[in-house]
Amino acid sequence: MGQHWQEVFLACGVLSPMISFWMLVFFGPKMGKPAAGWFAVVFGMGIPLALASAVTCHWWFIADDALRASLTANAVRFTWAHLGNTAITIGVKLDSLTVAMYFMVTFVAFWIFFFSIGYMEGHSDEVDGKCKYWRFFAYLSLFGFSMLGLVASSSLLFLFIFWELVGLCSYLLIGFYFDKQWPQYAQMKAFITNRVGDFGFLIGLMLVFLYLGTLDLDGAAAAFAHQYATHTGIFASHFTLFGWSLATIMGVGLFCGAMGKSSQFPLHVWLPDAMAGPTPVSALIHAATMVAAGVYLVARVFRLMTPDALMFVALIGTITLTAMGLVAIVQTDIKKCLAYSTLSQLGYMIFGMGCGAWIAALFHLITHAFFKAMLFLCSGQVIEGCHHEQDMRKMGGLAKKMPVTCWAFFVGVLAISGAGIPGLAIGSGEHATKLGIGGFFSKDEILAVGYARSYQWDDVSKFESHHGEEGGEAHDEARRPAEPSTAGAMLVSDPMNERAEGQAADAGGHGAGIASIFAKTPPLPKWMFLLAIFTAYVTPFYMMRMWWITFMGKPRDEHVHHHAHETWKMYVPLVVLSVGTLVASYYFFRPMIAMASRDATAAPAVMAINGELHTPAIAAAHHWLLIGAGFAYLIGFAIAIAIYRGGLDLADGIRRLPLMKQLHILLDKKYFIDDLYHFVWIKGCLLLAWCVKMIDTYVVDMVSNIMAKVVMMGASVTGNILDASGVDGVVNGVAKTSMDMSDVLRSPQTGRIRNYVMFAAGVAAVVLLIIVFRPDGAANPAAVAFGP
């Protein structure tokens, strides 16, 4: 066993942007203006794209299912560290999802890097006299490293590390123009809001580590499945919070991370402000790739989700997709309008995940990445061409000045609106060419699954329970139900699955478990599905509004219009991405994800469902949904054109209508959520700080002042009494005694020789007298001497 070249390629593709980052950090200033950018294009994304292309081509054209499965199963894991008895492993997760995501990220990012060179040409690139051109590309390279690492990680821990790195890059790039005030606030807002979500992610990670005993994606899923089947571990816990079991809390915690990164409802506030960054950054990070990381995370931990957790996911997705879609209607800043449409589309993906539409949500992620990156690049082109004007109301009539941008944008509008001709296909069978682009497949597929989950779920679950109890191949059947009911037809999977029957057979033993899942998974509330359908009408409306008032009609600002132009460096990526949007996604990415879904969605607790709406046979069974969702774009377009055909006057008129006025204020203020957060969190923080300051001033300081007083009193007692009269008294007493003694002893020292002689003689005389006349006299030497 050793690494396969695919793993090595993907790992090198992760490392190449990092090397590019360090090279630019150290040598960027020397490379100079265009060279640093081209260096990043080649080393930061060109090499990863080449490596990813090689792996993807092999994966798609050469490898068969058996080879792919063996590559996935035999991927090498290195042990990074030991935590207690648990090894933390690191490795490349080599499966269809990673390959598809990796290719998408490198492809989109490459063209955005390319676009950036043209974009940065005309931008001020000096801060305090220091060139920051190279820094832009260094950050972009670091982002490439983080995002590719995130996609390729096999372990939740490393996924989390790269996740945070991506957040850091987002922070750095939003605040790229840090000499202005707004980007500074925006970058802080993004970072702090993401931390809130990451807090939940960390809790989820800890629960995974504690109960499932590993952070490896596959290992955790296997442990979860085992614990689910045997009712041990996390399922044995009786802990509940808000009626959620511990397993649900784990899933919701992991989803909190996705909420932050993918900017879902309570934490969505940072994304519109993230538009403070340069436009290529908005395209790359805040529309196409990074914000999709949240959806990717949910896809990866799908196997650790419980029905309750997924219901929460669906609820958050529904709120986001509807509320943010409506806000997009009233935006006038071209980038903010796109930002809100991104929020809404991310809501669709999250909603899809919550429904169990694993394939559809990821498919939508990839189609969205293509067309949203392109739309943002178009907006960058427009902003650049119009001399940094972002207000759409001042544009208009740009189609003649910027034809390529205009029509690329139009392709994006069609894609996000889900344009196509439902129910019609050229050719037949497996190779039928369906007429539609982008969201026509991906968004409608999410809606199809939502329809199945909300309207037909009772039928489906009865049907599945019945089949499940028969055992045997029930698992495979459950995932690929056959014709009997219309619901079953909804769930027909793609042809790729049929070839995999052999592989799925080993999962057959879980049949009974699957049946119980269907019994446990509640139907989706109908209002969620209806809101998703409603937003499918809103999306084409605001997109067409945007396109129309930017490119069509009469020029509204002579200065802006006069200036408008486009350059090849900027529109080449637009053309490439629009071609990608038109052709690549359905025929390439969807089958890739469908391949991935086989092992990645073998969820023990929930069911991934597959509902490809636009396959003719299935479409035939769903006239209502087909017409409801399939033609939504026409209605949206028609309303938008009707309103904005004659400029902005009609829209202004509508805005002044009684009920519309209030609605407009509500939407324009974004439901006052920003103001609420400002009031609750920022004002709350300041209030808390004020309270703490008061406590500090009047309580803590008072206590310390009292303490100081007490100490001073104690000091005065010891100083004045003990020290002054005690210690000093002893010292002074000794000194005084010495002085007195010395006075006494000094007095004989007269300095007169005669006195000394007399004194000496006197003493000698006294000694002599004592010796001579001492009382016992016996041993008197004088007496002896004088005696005889």
Place this chain on the structure above:
Amino acid sequence: MTIGLTHYLIVAAVLFCSGLFTMMTKRNAIGILIGVELVLNSAGVNLVAFDRYLGPGKLDGQITTLFVIVLAAAEAAIAVGICINLYKNMATVDVDKASRLRG
């Protein structure tokens, strides 16, 4: 009347007392020096007398006395030197004036 030890001792005592008295009464430094010489010589007389009467046949006393004489000479030389210096400094040899080292 034979001349015995006691007579020598009396002479020595008279000498000693004279020297002591001289030391105590004279203000002249040279006078004091003379007193000192008297005291030393009284000790010499004593030593010679004790040697003669208490330890006959030995010359300890005599030799010690010779040392005392040499010592006295050396002492006189130093003392005269002090006197000269005293005179140089104070233009007098009155020891009562030279009381700068009093306590």
